[in-house]
Amino acid sequence: MTALEKSFYSKASMYSFIVVLTLFGLMWIGTGRFSHMDWMLFGYMVSSFVFFIGMTVRLTSWMMRPATHEMIKRSIENMKSRKRQKRNARAIAKTMIDNIILQKFIFKRGVYRGIQHWLIAWGCIGSLAITFSLTFGWMHFKLVDPETYQVVVFNIPTLKMAANGLLANIFYEGLNITASMLMIGLVMALFQRIKSKDLKVTSRAEFDLFPLYILLAVTLSGLLLTVSYKLLGGWMHPELALMHQITVVIFLIYFPFGKLFHLPVRPLATAVPMNYTEARIGDTKECAGCAERYSTDDQIADVKTILDKQAFDLKNDNGDWLADYCPACRRKIRVMSQLNLPGQKTNPVPVQTNNGIHVPGFGRKRSESFYSSMNDKGDV
Secondary structure, eight states, X not given: OHHHHTTSSSHHHHHHHHHHHHHHHHHHHXXXXXXXXXXXXXHHHHHHHHHHHHHHHHHHHHHTXXXXXXXXXXXXXXXXXXXXXXXXXXXXXXXXXXXXXXXXXXXXXXXXXXXXXXHHHHHHHHHHHHHHHHHTTSEEEXXXXXXXXXXXXXXXXXXXXXXXXXXXXXXXXXXXXXHHHHHHHHHHHHHHHHHOHHHHHHOOIIIIIHHHHHHHHHHHHHHHHHHHHHHSTTTTHHHHHHHHHHXXXXXXXXXXXXXXXXXXXXXXXXXXXXXXXXXXXXXXXXXXXXXXXXXXXXXHHHHHXXXXXXXXXXXXXXXXXXXXXXXXXXXXXXXXXXXXXTTOOSSXXXXXXXXXXXXXXXXXXXXXXXXXXXXXXXXX
């Protein structure tokens, strides 16, 4: 990749070019060499390209960080290991089901919060999947006969279904279903922020509330479109369509650069248990001080590499690292260093810090012997 990188200003620009070229190629295939382009979706298409370029730039910067780069490097090594194939597959499957699909880590903070986060997350994922599929022409519907539709994916005819059947209605109402999920989750989130005093203090309008307002604008304008053509005979449909397109464009451009960026990054968390959770035996790294196992060999090795790359000098005088000690021993080492006793690294003897002048405890009177001793010294 070195020769190719020289043709671009940076890695981010190189990857962005590759992503745009890939999207263009998939669009060329999906639309049958641009034979069935929907130009009403042109605004969505441009903003979608901006979305993917922004995501590429952010992900490139994120993956170039020492910690992330080391984790990806470790993941590739472990995926190649035949001894770890079953363990890797089990760890990835469990993490995907628990943390991505079911999002149990949020439900641990409360059922209400878990439901709202699950609805917002999958409402966004479903809406984005449908939007990109239609915008880039990866999927469209073909009328086979007056009563039958066929789903065409990347210009390949696939599933046939009755035009008025249940499956067809689910396809037609896909965006309305995901938008309804999103709307319920957003209302729950806003209600929680209004009711909770803690969230009122900790929430930042520009970072925590702004994405909710954008999502709310996109969802409301989209659902109003459905209300317009189904219940109001198309009343203000062109104006509502333009309003919805503007909100979607703002949302797609904002997505890679705000709080919502954590949505595509979250699946990469599957690498953590795959790399740093040992099977059955648990911790494998022994503490250099007390000899107790406190972590895994891979994790400590990666910590040392990351700290070294970031020029953090956390080596001890005897050549080992603080990372070679368990948390309890690290605290002892830190205390002994502050007491100017660096030689005693573990199991230190308690040091008497009372100098005989200050008596421990508040509001306790000094003994008469204290004042008499001071008088004898001539200090009073």
